C-alpha cells in the first residue's frame with residue numbers, strides 16, 4: 001500500500017470511476033478513423049435548438065461576470081412549467097450533481113441506500129463515496145422490482161433510488177407500482193425518483209413524479225436538460241422536492257454550480273417546444289427502427305421507453321463492441337451493470353441507426369466464425 005493509499009477516505013478506497021461513453025476524438029486518435037458515430041451516451045442526435053445557440057452566444061459576452069448563483073430566472077421558468085414554487089427547485093451541474101447533493105446532504109456513513117440491480121451507476125458511486133451501506137435488490141425482468149425494494153427497507157435505510165426509466169435497461173415502473181412503493185415507504189426514508197428520460201416516455205401508465213410530490217414529502221424528483229433538451233455538454237439538471245428538502249440541498253450545493261451559459265441555454269431550451277416535440281418523435285421512430293433491425297438479426301432486446309436500447313448480443317459482447325469501434329460506431333458495453341451479454345445502443349439519426357445495425361450485423365457474423 002502506498003502512502004497515498006493509506007490516506008484515502010474509506011468510502012473512496014474501493015470506488016471505480018464512472019465510465020463514460022468513448023469520445024469520438026479518442027477513437028479518431030487511436031484508430032485514425034474519420035466519420036465516426038457515437039451512440040454511447042444517450043445524447044440527443046438532433047444537436048441543440050437554434051434558440052439555445054443564440055442565447056449562449058449572447059450570454060458569452062458577459063462571461064466575465066459570475067452567473068446568478070441561485071439561477072432565479074431558470075428556476076422561475078421551471079417552477080411555472082411544473083406547477084411548483086421556485087423554493088422547491090434545486091439546480092445542478094447536470095442531474096448527476098443533484099443525485100450527489102442528495103447523498104451528501106442526507107446519508108451518514110453506515111446508513112443503508114437501496115438500489116436496484118442494473119440501475120444507473122451514479123447511485124452506487126455517490127453512496128459509496130460517503131461510506132453508506134448499499135443494498136442492491138435483484139431486478140425483475142431487467143426492471144426495478146419495487147415490491148422487493150420496499151421489502152428491502154430496514155430501520156437503517158436512509159434513501160432509496162428509483163430510476164424511471166432506468167439506464168441502461170430502458171425499463172420503467174408504472175404509476176400504480178410507483179404509488180404503491182411510495183405509500184409503503186416510511187416517511188422517514190427519502191425516495192429519489194430519477195426521471196432523466198422523462199420527456200421521451202409516451203406510455204399512458206408512466207407516472208409524472210411531480211404529481212406525486214404533494215402526497216409524499218419524502219420524495220425528490222430529479223430531471224435533466226441533457227437528454228431530450230439536447231444540452232448534455234452544458235450540464236444542467238434539477239431536483240424538485242419540498243422546500244425543506246431543497247433548503248438542505250442548498251446547504252451543500254457548490255456556489256455557482258450551474259454556469260451562466262448553461263443557465264441561459266436551459267431557459268432557451270424550455271422555450272423551444274418544437275425542438276422537444278421533434279426530438280421525442282424522432283426517438284420513437286428510432287426505437288422502432290432499431291428494435292425491428294435487431295429482430296431481423298434474431299437478437300433479443302430489452303423493451304425500452306428511453307433514448308437507447310440494450311441488445312443481447314451474446315458472450316462475445318466485448319469483442320463485438322471492439323469490432324463496432326473499428327468500424328467507426330461507438331456503442332456502450334454494459335458488463336459493469338451486470339449485463340455482460342448486452343450492448344447498449346443510443347438512438348441516433350435514422351442514418352446512424354441504420355449504420356449501427358449494419359455494423360452490428362457484420363460484428364455478429366465475424367464473432368460467430
Ligand code: PMP
Pocket residue numbers: 042093094095096097120163165166167194196223224225226232235236237
Ligand atoms: N440519471 C440517469 C438515469 C442517467 O442515465 C443519467 C445520464 N447518463 C443521469 C441521471 C445524469 O445525467 P446528467 O448529469 O447529464 O443530467
